[in-house]
Amino acid sequence: RIMRPDDANIAGNVHGGTILKMIEEAGAIISTRHCNSQAGEPCVAALARVERTDFLSPMCIGEVANVSAEITYTSRHSVEVQVNVMSENILTGAKKVTNKATLWYVPLSLKNVNKVVEVPPIQYARKEQEDEGKKRYEEQKLDRLETKQRNGDVILPVINPEPHTVGYSQSSLIHLVGPSDCTLLGFVHGGVTMKLMDEVAGIVAARHCKTNIVTASVDAINFHEKIKKGCVITVSGRMTFTSNKSMEIEVFVDADPFVDEPRERYRAVSAFFTYVSLSKEGRPLPVPQLLTETEDEKRRFEEGKGRYLQTKAKRQAQMQQAVQQ
Numbered sequence: 001r002i003m004r005p006d007d008a009n010i011a012g013n014v015h016g017g018t019i020l021k022m023i024e025e026a027g028a029i030i031s032t033r034h035c036n037s038q039a040g041e042p043c044v045a046a047l048a049r050v051e052r053t054d055f056l057s058p059m060c061i062g063e064v065a066n067v068s069a070e071i072t073y074t075s076r077h078s079v080e081v082q083v084n085v086m087s088e089n090i091l092t093g094a095k096k097v098t099n100k101a102t103l104w105y106v107p108l109s110l111k112n113v114n115k116v117v118e119v120p121p122i123q124y125a126r127k128e129q130e131d132e133g134k135k136r137y138e139e140q141k142l143d144r145l146e147t148k149q150r151n152g153d154v155i156l157p158v159i160n161p162e163p164h165t166v167g168y169s170q171s172s173l174i175h176l177v178g179p180s181d182c183t184l185l186g187f188v189h190g191g192v193t194m195k196l197m198d199e200v201a202g203i204v205a206a207r208h209c210k211t212n213i214v215t216a217s218v219d220a221i222n223f224h225e226k227i228k229k230g231c232v233i234t235v236s237g238r239m240t241f242t243s244n245k246s247m248e249i250e251v252f253v254d255a256d257p258f259v260d261e262p263r264e265r266y267r268a269v270s271a272f273f274t275y276v277s278l279s280k281e282g283r284p285l286p287v288p289q290l291l292t293e294t295e296d297e298k299r300r301f302e303e304g305k306g307r308y309l310q311t312k313a314k315r316q317a318q319m320q321q322a323v324q325q
Contacts, residue, residue: 002064002090009202009212011278014059016215017198019085019099023053024191026069027081027103028183034071034079035107038120043107044183045079047190049140050221050271051102057087058214058282059098064088066095072102073133074119079105080133104140113185113226140220147222147270153252155236165291169207170238173200176258177231188227193235193253193269197221200237201249205275208239208247211285212278216246219272219307225255227268232256240272241304242290248304249273272307 007018024047031045059065066086073080085099109115124130158167173196181192198215205213227233234254241248253269277285292298 003059003061003087005061008061009214011212011280011282012061013212013214014061014063014065015195015198015202016055016218016273017195017202019055019059019065020050020053020101020194020198020218021189021191022065022067023083023085023099023101024050024103024189024194026067026083027105028189028191030069030071031079031081031105031107034074034122035117035119041115041117042110043117044110044185045105046108046183046185046187046223046226047103048078048106048223049104049144050190050194050218051104051140052217052219053099053101054217055099055215057096057098059085059087062090064090065098071122073130073137074122075134075137076118077106077116078137079107079119080136081105102136108185110184113187143220144222144224147220147224154254155238162291164208164288165293166239166297167293169204170236171200171203171207172237173235175233175235177227177229177233179229182229186229188229188231188233190223193223193227193233194218194221196233196235197237197251197253197269197271198273200235201251201273201275204237204239204249205247205277208242208290209277209285209287212280213275214278215273216276217274217311219274221269221271223269225266225268227253227255228257230258232258233268237273239290240300241308242287243305243308244286245284246274246276246308247287247290248308249275250300272304 003014008014069083072082081103083101087098088095107117161167237251240250255268256265257263292301
């Protein structure tokens with residue numbers, strides 16, 4: 001579809017959350033189609049996880065986004081989908097890849113939303129493809145478990161925070177989940193949640209830099225629990241790490257059952273977003289150093305630095321491999 005002004009920021013770049021929402025919609029369509037391709041219990045595919053995705057190049061107002069999806073692996077109860085996003089300038093015909101993402105879905109029964117139905121298997125061209133997919137499945141399953149175990153943090157307001165501190169830029173958004181946010185099962189679309197998360201992360205980044213900012217990448221997004229229609233969700237974001245040219249923002253979503261639910265607030269989604277600061281001409285700008293004050297902030301900074309260095313080393317290795325080929 002064509003990108004319109006309400007899809008973009010004040011500089012004309014399409015919001016990362018808009019692109020994430022389109023990616024999730026494509027994944028949900030193909031997964032739901034596949035899981036209902038054989039006779040059995042009708043179901044809807046629900047998003048469980050998004051692997052790290054990089055925003056390779058910006059998309060602008062007036063360009064056309066082409067989103068394509070392919071199922072690359074199935075386990076007994078989950079589906080792996082690879083999604084590619086390409087932007088097209090319809091005036092010049094120029095095309096470029098902007099995003100590549102891997103998503104995991106689980107099929108939930110239409111009759112019983114707590115029941116995960118079995119996934120029809122796919123045919124692999126080579127045995128190696130199935131083995132590689134199984135390895136990715138086991139890795140994401142382990143990472144999801146580790147992430148859920150460390151999800152106990154909350155963001156508290158800070159009185160009169162100093163500029164460039166964690167408290168100065170932290171932000172929260174409160175949203176009542178309505179019917180238009182939800183799937184046929186009455187639970188929130190993963191893409192809706194990711195769009196809100198990117199919005200909050202963008203506010204945190206803009207407050208820290210006071211410049212135009214764009215989403216550079218999103219680390220794995222884990223959907224720990226479903227969010228039901230009628231819940232009030234709180235999307236919270238805080239700065240965890242800054243390098244010379246990028247900033248990492250932790251974002252999590254907490255859900256409060258609001259209607260006829262005795263359940264207490266729970267952590268539903270968590271992720272790390274990376275942003276870069278840009279000049280009016282679209283050139284990278286230096287990022288102000290994050291000032292850490294507490295021991296927890298210092299610990300999170302070091303953890304973020306570790307993720308940054310790991311990603312940087314991986315990218316350099318890929319570039320060297322490409323040169324050698």
